[in-house]
Amino acid sequence: MSATLNVGKSAVIDASQPVAIPPLPDYSGRLLGYTAAAVMIGVGILENVFANWMYWLIAGALVWPHITYVLTRKTFLNRVQRIRQHMLLVDCAIGGMFIGLLGLVAVPSVSVALMLMFSCLIVGGIKQWTFGVLLMVISLIIAIGIQGPAESFQSPLLTSITAMAATGLYICVTAFYSHQQARTLLMAKTQIQNQREQSIALSHKLSKYLSPQVWQSIFTGERDVRLETQRKKLAIFFSDIKGFTELSEEMEPEALTELLNHYFDEMSAVALKYGGTIDKFVGDSIMIFFGDPTTKGQREDAFACVSMAIEMRKHMKIMRQKWRSQGIKTPLEIRMGISTGYTTVGNFGAENRMDYTIIGKEVNLASRLESLADAGEILVSYETFSLIKDRIMCRDKGEITVKGFGKPVAIYEVVDFRRDMGPNRSFLEHEHSGFAMYLDSDKVTEKERRSILQALEEAADRLRNEDDL
Structure with missing residues (x-):
């Protein structure tokens, strides 16, 4: 007559395997x-x-x-x-x-x-x-x-x-x-x-060193951690802060580090909102790409990338007001460059130390566009312009010569969303010494609307009273 008397000595448990019953x-x-x-x-x-x-x-x-x-x-x-x-x-x-x-x-x-x-x-x-x-x-x-x-x-x-x-x-x-x-x-x-x-807990700690999309694809088993690359058409974004070098000479390292970390934190939030894969931070520069490991198609990836850049430019105005209130007088501006094309994306490096990144002439073009942009300007390549022109207004900026390209490259300056052009636009801004206004009416709630109107009326009354004096 049989029974199961299943008890064994304690052993190290492998969570990936079922608990074996000893014979x-x-x-x-x-x-x-x-x-x-x-x-x-x-x-x-x-x-x-x-x-x-x-x-x-x-x-x-x-x-x-x-x-x-x-x-x-x-x-x-x-x-x-x-x-x-x-x-x-x-x-x-x-x-x-x-x-x-x-x-x-x-x-x-x-x-x-x-x-x-x-x-x-x-x-x-x-x-x-x-x-x-x-x-x-x-x-x-x-x-x-x-x-x-x-x-x-x-x-x-x-x-x-x-x-x-x-x-x-x-x-x-x-x-x-x-x-x-x-x-x-x-x-x-x-x-x-x-x-x-x-x-x-460990995976969440490690995720801080990887883009969320890359981390998720690794920990869900969709992607192996090995040296492999592939060719994909991506939208590549570069940005840096105009005037950061001069600011670094004026500020203490601790204060500068705090400012830079706050900037990266805010810009990263915008990038993740639009689904961008954050590649790296180098000094005050940010490199982001769209289309891997997840993609919505070439047109949507390019549109998401440019939309992110426009929101970053707008968000920088809010951050500039906050920095000004903290005593930072240097008017920090960001400049951005975007290109779209085929790149090699994947794990580069050695078996014991890898970096998930992209290489190719389109990466160089995006970096070149960023260095050519003026403060607050977004420059895009012709390929990017052709994918977004029906929804985003752009201005022709002529052609430039870039190493690695046999012919001059046509470039365009991003103006704004077409829906925000004209009298029905939701975004307004105005800046002077001692005054700054940034308004995105689509994001303002009814309760906030009344508070903003009251603040504007008080500011207008004060300006009128000073004129009368």
């Missing part, structure tokens, strides 16, 4: 169950309840657990899935045969049936129990048909006590080891959960 407790449980059945038969023979030929059943009960162990561990059966459940069904068939050969003597028969049903419930639940009972009943009927029932279904007191004691011992020992297994599994689950939480 030795199966052997121990089966040995315990069959030994209990052999003791019951032996006592029954001594009390003349069973015939003497049943000594062969005792021998079979004591040998079978060892045979099963060899079959399931030393032969091809060790590769069979759900071998534990299959072998327990064999035990149920043997148990039913035992009960039939015992002649359905009540207490020993019930004891054997209880041990089998208890084992089935532990190992495989209701489904295993159902199949086990079915096989037990079938083999029992066959054995009764061969042997016939006993003359009396009652057993002497000693045989009954032995049967109940053996069954009780089997159930208690099996329950104890099942409890130990539950504790082991709980500890394993806790350890796996802790490892998972540590992995998540």
Whole structure:
């Protein structure tokens, strides 16, 4: 009669693999169950309840657990899935045969049936129990048909006590080891959960060094971490701060670092809003590209890139007002360059140190456009202009000669969204010494609208009063 006494020594848990159930407790449980059945038969023979030929059943009960162990561990059966459940069904068939050969003597028969049903419930639940009972009943009927029932279904007191004691011992020992297994599994689950939480925390820390799109593609398994590249058509963006070199000579390093980090933080938020892949920060420069690892198509990628640049230019006005209130008088402006074309994108470097970036002449062109741009200006290549011209107003800036390009390159200056041109535009700005106004009416709530109107009226009243004086 078999049970599963599954308990093992603590070991390092691999969270990627299911917790394995050791075979030795199966052997121990089966040995315990069959030994209990052999003791019951032996006592029954001594009390003349069973015939003497049943000594062969005792021998079979004591040998079978060892045979099963060899079959399931030393032969091809060790590769069979759900071998534990299959072998327990064999035990149920043997148990039913035992009960039939015992002649359905009540207490020993019930004891054997209880041990089998208890084992089935532990190992495989209701489904295993159902199949086990079915096989037990079938083999029992066959054995009764061969042997016939006993003359009396009652057993002497000693045989009954032995049967109940053996069954009780089997159930208690099996329950104890099942409890130990539950504790082991709980500890394993806790350890796996802790490892998972540590992995998540570590991955979030590492994500600070990668663009969110690249980090997500790596940790979801979409992209392998190996040296490989591919050719893709991307929109490439470069920007830097006009006047930053002069500012760095005026400010203390700590204050300059704080300003630069605040600038990068704000610009990164805008880039992520439009789905840009942040490649790197170099000094006060930012390099971003669109189209990898995710893309919405060439036209939408280019439009998202230019839209990001326009919002960065607008957002810079807000930041400039904040810096001015902090005592930074230098009027910091950003200049930007954008090109669209085929580049080589992927992991570059060595096996133990990689950098996910892009290379190609379009990268050089975007960098060249950024260096040619004036303060607050966005220059784009012709390829980019052709993809966005229906939604964004641009101004022809002529042609330039760029290393790596056989012909002069036509460039354009981004003016604004076409929807924001004319009297219905949502964006307004006005700056003078001592006065700065930036308004994007699409982003203003009704509550904020009243507050802004009140502030403008107070400012207008004050200016009128000073004129009267």
